[in-house]
Amino acid sequence: MAEDLQIIKGTKEEQYQSVIPQIRALVDGEPDLVANLANISAALKEQFGWFWIGFYLVKDNELVLGPFQGPVACTRIRKGRGVCGTSWAQEKTIIVPDVEKFPGHIACSSLSRSEIVVPFFRNGQVAGVLDVDSSELDQFDETDKLFLEQIVQLIA
Numbered sequence: 001m002a003e004d005l006q007i008i009k010g011t012k013e014e015q016y017q018s019v020i021p022q023i024r025a026l027v028d029g030e031p032d033l034v035a036n037l038a039n040i041s042a043a044l045k046e047q048f049g050w051f052w053i054g055f056y057l058v059k060d061n062e063l064v065l066g067p068f069q070g071p072v073a074c075t076r077i078r079k080g081r082g083v084c085g086t087s088w089a090q091e092k093t094i095i096v097p098d099v100e101k102f103p104g105h106i107a108c109s110s111l112s113r114s115e116i117v118v119p120f121f122r123n124g125q126v127a128g129v130l131d132v133d134s135s136e137l138d139q140f141d142e143t144d145k146l147f148l149e150q151i152v153q154l155i156a
Contacts, residue, residue, distance in 0.1 A: 005046050016147035019047045027154050036155050037128075038067035044132070044151075045069035051112060051135040056084050057128040063088060066128065074108040082106035084129050087117035091126055093145050097138040116140035120152035 008018045023043050027036040037055045044053050054068020056077060063077040063084055074082075080089040082105055087094045096115045099105045112133040119126045130152050134140065 005043055007047055012143050013147075015047055016143070019043055020147065020150060023151060024154055033155065034067060040130075040151060040155070041067050041069045050132050050139075052108075052133040053131070055128050055130055058088065058126060063129065068131075070133070071111075072108075074106055077106065083115050083117045084131050087119050087129050088126050091119055091121075093118045093149060095140050095142075095145060097140075099133075111135050113137045114139040116144055116148065118145070118148045118152050121156055 005022055006018065008015060010018075023040055026039040026043065030036055041054050044050070050070075052068065052070030052073065054070065054073065055066040056063035057066045058064075061079065063079075065073055065075045077085045079085050083094055083096055083099070083102060084106075086104075094115075094117050096102045096105070099107070099112055099115055102115075112135065114134045114137050116132050116139075118130040120128055120130065130148060132140070132144075132148070
């Protein structure tokens, strides 16, 4: 288990390459999903300083708020609703450069401007999603998709 997170400056890719092994050390050998999701949220928030980062877990056919870092959030999201529910329904990562232009966007905070949602799978089914919001437009790209998908694999 890691004691301290080493925050680095550099390109987005360099930051991910630094934080992923640290996240792996945090979750390695820890069987508790909630503990791992909490540490992943905290590590990513510390490294990147995004507005909101956290997880929603599939429970009773809806997404229920799990561990997160940031202001209070929506508690439950139906399948196919908003960016998170759409990512769950489509079983794929969704990048939204401007949340105002996403049909059916759920505005948990008016400060959120762009978003990326990455589903994670257990036993071949979506078990939840990693949701990251930025207060800046067009914050997320294919680099984020690539590395965030690697991070959720650590809990799959």
